[in-house]
Amino acid sequence: KTHKFWETQPVGQFKDIGDTSLPEGPIEPATPLSEVKQEPYNLPSVYEWTTCDMNSDDMCSEVYNLLKNNYVEDDENMFRFNYSKEFLRWALRPPGYYQSWHIGVRAKTSKKLVAFISGVPARIRVRDEVVKMAEINFLCVHKKLRSKRLAPVMIKEVTRRVHLENIWQAAYTAGVILPTPITTCQYWHRSLNPKKLIDVGFSRLGARMTMSRTIKLYKLPDAPITPGFRKMEPRDVPAVTRLLRNYLSQFGVATDFDENDVEHWLLPREDVVDSYLVESPETHDVTDFCSFYTLPSTILGNPNYTTLKAAYSYYNVATQTSFLQLMNDALIVSKQKGFDVFNALDVMHNESFLKELKFGPGDGQLHYYLYNYRLKSALKPAELGLVLL
Numbered sequence: 526k527t528h529k530f531w532e533t534q535p536v537g538q539f540k541d542i543g544d545t546s547l548p549e550g551p552i553e554p555a556t557p558l559s560e561v562k563q564e565p566y567n568l569p570s571v572y573e574w575t576t577c578d579m580n581s582d583d584m585c586s587e588v589y590n591l592l593k594n595n596y597v598e599d600d601e602n603m604f605r606f607n608y609s610k611e612f613l614r615w616a617l618r619p620p621g622y623y624q625s626w627h628i629g630v631r632a633k634t635s636k637k638l639v640a641f642i643s644g645v646p647a648r649i650r651v652r653d654e655v656v657k658m659a660e661i662n663f664l665c666v667h668k669k670l671r672s673k674r675l676a677p678v679m680i681k682e683v684t685r686r687v688h689l690e691n692i693w694q695a696a697y698t699a700g701v702i703l704p705t706p707i708t709t710c711q712y713w714h715r716s717l718n719p720k721k722l723i724d725v726g727f728s729r730l731g732a733r734m735t736m737s738r739t740i741k742l743y744k745l746p747d748a749p750i751t752p753g754f755r756k757m758e759p760r761d762v763p764a765v766t767r768l769l770r771n772y773l774s775q776f777g778v779a780t781d782f783d784e785n786d787v788e789h790w791l792l793p794r795e796d797v798v799d800s801y802l803v804e805s806p807e808t809h810d811v812t813d814f815c816s817f818y819t820l821p822s823t824i825l826g827n828p829n830y831t832t833l834k835a836a837y838s839y840y841n842v843a844t845q846t847s848f849l850q851l852m853n854d855a856l857i858v859s860k861q862k863g864f865d866v867f868n869a870l871d872v873m874h875n876e877s878f879l880k881e882l883k884f885g886p887g888d889g890q891l892h893y894y895l896y897n898y899r900l901k902s903a904l905k906p907a908e909l910g911l912v913l914l
């Protein structure tokens with residue numbers, strides 16, 4: 526499978542793997558803004574660019590419905606991500622966001638939204654360099670317009686608009702292998718509602734297992750067990766920022782959170798993101814933190830269920846509580862909130878709790894990529910401190 530488009534882009538190329546003579550850092554230099562293409566790239570004549578104002582309920586609904594019907598499905602096409610409107614507003618409007626990076630494609634005649642791609646600004650540390658980047662996400666082309674080569678021109682257009690803001694690097698993930706992953710993660714699932722997961726075909730009854738034995742296997746207490754475990758509040762932002770920055774400093778590539786970022790990305794938002802911390806009953810110090818985001822999936826073609834309620838592990842830090850106990854409390858509260866499954870990647874120190882807390886390996890991988898930034902060697906997933914939505 527030739528990567529016609531990606532071989533033209535400033536990304537690590539497969540032919541360069543192992544060539545340690547190539548320096549770590551930007552592949553192409555920044556250019557003066559006057560040299561950045563001022564006008565949008567050309568689309569096929571029946572389509573036009575549109576900028577999506579996510580503050581507008583109508584536009585947010587258009588993006589929501591396009592993704593709901595045409596975004597990523599699992600390998601067996603049994604489930605499709607169903608990001609909520611509130612989630613999309615949260616994901617696309619972090620501090621310093623650019624509306625111009627919320628890019629839609631409309632059919633000129635019907636004015637229907639047929640494709641979307643987005644970027645948000647982020648500071649990402651790569652080894653000792655903090656780099657301003659765009660996090661690219663939600664690339665979606667309507668099912669009926671696939672293989673019309675729309676994706677390459679959309680990627681070039683979002684790149685052009687990112688360059689206009691004097692940003693020259695980007696980070697993105699994909700379920701497919703492109704030139705060239707900086708790391709490849711395995712995803713894992715922890716059943717919370719095993720009966721529903723088996724009924725909808727997400728999980729299968731284990732060999733020599735009955736349904737009642739399976740329900741008992743995944744049973745969890747009704748309440749978290751760690752003393753001082755509570756929801757995060759605005760007053761906790763400074764302490765959580767300190768805890769997170771210290772924890773993330775050990776990873777080769779990680780988000781460079783400041784208090785402003787923590788306030789946006791980690792304060793609880795109902796049905797979008799949940800975050801908890803442990804406040805020591807003795808000292809009142811914030812010693813541990815866990816968080817997960819809400820990403821339901823539409824269940825395709827099942828007569829009895831429409832939605833899989835899934836929680837996705839986000840950022841977690843344990844300094845006084847055992848990581849196992851902290852993450853088990855995260856499972857307990859996610860079960861309490863009605864989630865059917867808790868998903869996690871084997872990034873950061875997640876490997877240490879996955880097997881112990883009865884996660885099972887998923888049937889796919891998630892590849893991480895940097896645009897216009899070469900790493901001398903790929904990272905292990907455990908060296909990655911970056912979770913994209």
Ligand SMILES: COc1cccc(CC(=N)NC(=O)c2cccnc2OC2CCNCC2)c1
Pocket residue numbers: 597598599600604605606698700712713820822833835837868869870887889891913914
């Ligand atoms: C269960 O419903 C699904 C609907 C669509 C795709 C998949 C499989 C899949 N591709 N899962 C992941 O990519 C994944 C698995 C565990 C944790 N995070 C993940 O992806 C996140 C991060 C990347 N953007 C999508 C959400 C599952």
